[in-house]
Amino acid sequence: xxxxxxxxxxxxxxxxxxxxxxxxxxxxxxxxxxxxxxxxxxxxxxxxxxxxxxxxxxxxxxxxxxxxxxxxxxxxxxxxxxxxxxxxxxxxxxxxxxxxxxxxxxxxxxxxxxxxxxxxxxxxxxxxxxxxxxxxxxxxxxxxxxxxxxxxxxxxxxxxxxxxxxxxxxxxxxxxxxxxxxxxxxxxxxxxxxxxxxxxxxxxxxxxxxxxxxxxxxxxxxxxxxxxxxxxxxxxxxxxxxxxxxxxxxxxxxxxxxxxxxxxxxxxxxxxxxxxxxxxxxxxxxxxxxxxxxxxxxxxxxxxxxxxxxxxxxxxxxxxxxxxxxxxxxxxxxxxxxxxxxxxxxxxxxxxxxxxxxxxxxxxxxxxxxxxxxxxxxxxxxxxxxxxxxxxxxxxxxxxxxxxxxxxxxxxxxxxxxxxxxxxxxxxxxxxxxxxxxxxxxxxxxxxxxxxxxxxxxxxxxxxxxxxxxxxxxxxxxxxxxxxxxxxxxxxxxxxxxxxxxxxxxxxxxxxxxxxxxxxxxxxxxxxxxxxxxxxxxx
Amino acid sequence: xxxxxxxxxxxxxxxxxxxxxxxxxxxxxxxxxxxxxxxxxxxxxxxxxxxxxxxxxxxxxxxxxxxxxxxxxxxxxxxxxxxxxxxxxxxxxxxxxxxxxxxxxxxxxxxxxxxxxxxxxxxxxxxxxxxxxxxxxxxxxxxxxxxxxxxxxxxxxxxxxxxxxxxx
Numbered sequence: 210x211x212x213x214x215x216x217x218x219x220x221x222x223x224x225x226x227x228x229x230x231x232x233x234x235x236x237x238x239x240x241x242x243x244x245x246x247x248x249x250x251x252x253x254x255x256x257x258x259x260x261x262x263x264x265x266x267x268x269x270x271x272x273x274x275x276x277x278x279x280x281x282x283x284x285x286x287x288x289x290x291x292x293x294x295x296x297x298x299x300x301x302x303x304x305x306x307x308x309x310x311x312x313x314x315x316x317x318x319x320x321x322x323x324x325x326x327x328x329x330x331x332x333x334x335x336x337x338x339x340x341x342x343x344x345x346x347x348x349x350x351x352x353x354x355x356x357x358x359x360x361x362x363x364x365x366x367x368x369x370x371x372x373x374x375x376x377x378x379x380x381x382x383x384x385x386x387x388x389x390x391x392x393x394x395x396x397x398x399x400x401x402x403x404x405x406x407x408x409x410x411x412x413x414x415x416x417x418x419x420x421x422x423x424x425x426x427x428x429x430x431x432x433x434x435x436x437x438x439x440x441x442x443x444x445x446x447x448x449x450x451x452x453x454x455x456x457x458x459x460x461x462x463x464x465x466x467x468x469x470x471x472x473x474x475x476x477x478x479x480x481x482x483x484x485x486x487x488x489x490x491x492x493x494x495x496x497x498x499x500x501x502x503x504x505x506x507x508x509x510x511x512x513x514x515x516x517x518x519x520x521x522x523x524x525x526x527x528x529x530x531x532x533x534x535x536x537x538x539x540x541x542x543x544x545x546x547x548x549x550x551x552x553x554x555x556x557x558x559x560x561x562x563x564x565x566x567x568x569x570x571x572x573x574x575x576x577x578x579x580x581x582x583x584x585x586x587x588x589x590x591x592x593x594x595x596x597x598x599x600x601x602x603x604x605x606x607x608x609x610x611x612x613x614x615x616x617x618x619x620x621x622x623x624x625x626x627x628x629x630x631x632x633x634x635x636x637x638x639x640x641x642x643x644x645x646x647x648x649x650x651x652x653x654x655x656x657x658x659x660x661x662x663x664x665x666x667x668x669x670x671x672x673x674x675x676x677x678x679x680x681x682x683x684x685x686x687x688x689x690x691x692x693x694x695x696x697x698x699x700x701x702x703x704x705x706x707x708x709x710x711x712x713x714x715x716x717x718x719x720x721x722x723x724x725x726x727x728x729x730x731x732x733x734x735x736x737x738x739x740x741x742x743x744x745x746x747x748x
Numbered sequence: 749x750x751x752x753x754x755x756x757x758x759x760x761x762x763x764x765x766x767x768x769x770x771x772x773x774x775x776x777x778x779x780x781x782x783x784x785x786x787x788x789x790x791x792x793x794x795x796x797x798x799x800x801x802x803x804x805x806x807x808x809x810x811x812x813x814x815x816x817x818x819x820x821x822x823x824x825x826x827x828x829x830x831x832x833x834x835x836x837x838x839x840x841x842x843x844x845x846x847x848x849x850x851x852x853x854x855x856x857x858x859x860x861x862x863x864x865x866x867x868x869x870x871x872x873x874x875x876x877x878x879x880x881x882x883x884x885x886x887x888x889x890x891x892x893x894x895x896x897x898x899x900x901x902x903x904x905x906x907x908x909x910x911x912x913x914x915x916x
Contacts, residue, residue, distance in 0.1 A: 321911060647836045649884065674857055697860070
């Protein structure tokens with residue numbers, strides 16, 4: 210009986226468009242972009258090399274897909290065998306012809322009227338597994354769609370949006386499970402990471418990012434503060450199939466700017482957690498910013514690569530954190546290997562030998578306001594970094610030389626309401642573009658930086674007038690692709706950071722460029738404003 | 749209170765409106781003669797500043813300035829124009845590779861270009877790659893009126909600007 214079931218399962222998988230094995234081997238099919246981060250290792254590095262420094266000037270616009278929505282596009286598309294799947298924010302889904310930009314189908318998801326997420330009606334994309342696409346919605350549902358038709362297969366409620374929960378991340382498909390977590394760190398939620406059966410939508414496991422009384426880690430909260438302590442999950446994790454561990458960055462504790470209401474380290478806020486992908490059991494964690502008072506979510510993409518570390522091979526994890534430090538961890542054990550600031554920071558006196566920040570109490574938020582670097586958007590944020598196998602460098606979008614004035618105040622909890630315990634004053638707008646920018650250099654600036662993972666030292670930087678919310682993409686063609694808040698699409702030489710080519714697209718870039726190919730022709734797609742632009746070489 | 753997805757400019761528009769509610773009362777304290785102020789304004793200010801239906805475009809439009817600035821701030825601006833100059837009124841002095849110099853108000857800037865209104869009122873696009881040097885001048889091109897206008901005359905001007913605001 211058991212073997213009959215197994216045969217049946219294999220037959221189903223054989224007919225599936227994107228079985229798990231394709232996701233696991235995604236780097237072997239660079240013509241596609243099969244997961245939010247391009248591969249389970251999330252390096253945002255592609256082996257496509259048709260576009261190079263000596264022909265990049267022949268890039269030309271191939272097509273533009275215009276969104277119906279005027280919300281900001283934070284989604285990175287998927288590309289599967291010539292078809293691009295992406296969200297029209299917040300929660301419509303379209304399948305687009307990769308050769309022309311024309312739409313095959315559209316799925317419309319109607320949100321309840323009362324949905325009020327904290328930080329914009331955004332969505333970061335989709336997962337694909339088998340013949341299904343998976344979408345997280347702002348009313349905290351997980352929806353499976355038929356990739357061929359856009360018809361709904363199932364729809365499950367993950368959490369209660371009226372309590373402040375929403376799904377903004379792109380789900381992650383591993384084996385036969387779809388993994389998601391909720392946003393809502395400013396709304397008094399209690400975070401979790403949950404896996405659902407890809408075929409049925411039934412919940413398989415749930416890891417609570419704030420432990421309950423009796424569970425290890427609950428002692429890092431006082432009283433009932435754990436009940437509404439945030440620790441959200443709003444960015445897709447990574448996966449190591451050899452270790453069968455999936456890695457997720459956890460967001461800020463709540464209330465954000467009044468840490469006195471929650472004495473202790475506040476686990477597992479601002480951590481990376483390594484979970485068994487089958488069971489959701491915690492294998493290890495590393496906390497970047499214990500007892501955070503600055504909203505320094507550890508919501509960044511975990512970048513997995515193998516390094517020769519002091520003469521020995523290491524399964525490493527590279528992490529540019531919102532708190533302003535770059536980290537190298539051993540992803541088998543969570544061992545701290547290196548930490549070094551990559552932007553100006555004044556909230557610590559550095560890290561100790563275990564990577565724990567040496568706190569400066571006078572820098573914590575206060576009723577009078579505390580001026581601290583970096584400002585509230587951090588040294589970087591959720592913008593995808595990249596690790597290039599060609600150069601061996603780690604690249605990240607950074608915001609430098611800008612402070613925030615952090616205020617704290619009393620904050621009673623009220624279900625589904627703003628629960629931040631303070632505020633931050635800053636010259637740089639946190640998440641939106643200014644059409645007219647006349648700020649002086651003292652307002653801070655954005656830069657794309659290349660770091661040497663062995664030392665954390667800067668190898669080069671490409672400085673911009675404004676800051677950037679764009680992720681990065683590197684390729685075997687020796688290029689780095691990115692955008693910025695000003696609305697430029699730009700290509701740098703990945704070795705030295707020299708600008709090779711740029712086009713003004715006119716809208717804020719707030720997601721990552723991707724590269725893919727059809728019939729041997731390489732394309733690069735990037736969202737800017739309310740459209741996705743696709744470029745290729747002039748024929 | 750829910751979070752508002754407002755741009756930096758929109759936030760300041762809200763702040764300005766709220767401030768204006770208090771400032772209106774404050775500037776109405778100016779004991780000046782609005783009619784005399786109109787005459788002084790036309791003679792000394794209108795070449796650069798628009799107020800109501802007339803005036804130049806080089807400096808900020810002052811039609812509703814009394815809603816955004818207190819009496820003390822307006823007095824300070826007349827006496828010491830450099831005291832507070834908003835970034836959108838900073839001047840740029842750009843020297844082209846050819847040696848030609850362009851000076852004007854910096855209307856916008858990004859990594860690769862500047863948008864400038866030059867001293868003749870012309871809109872000029874400057875590509876940074878074509879420039880030999882760029883400098884920002886954070887001072888106001890406006891002269892100080894300390895010693896040129898009496899305290900009473902300054903009050904007259906402020907009273908006239910306040911009357912424009914209350915007509916809106």
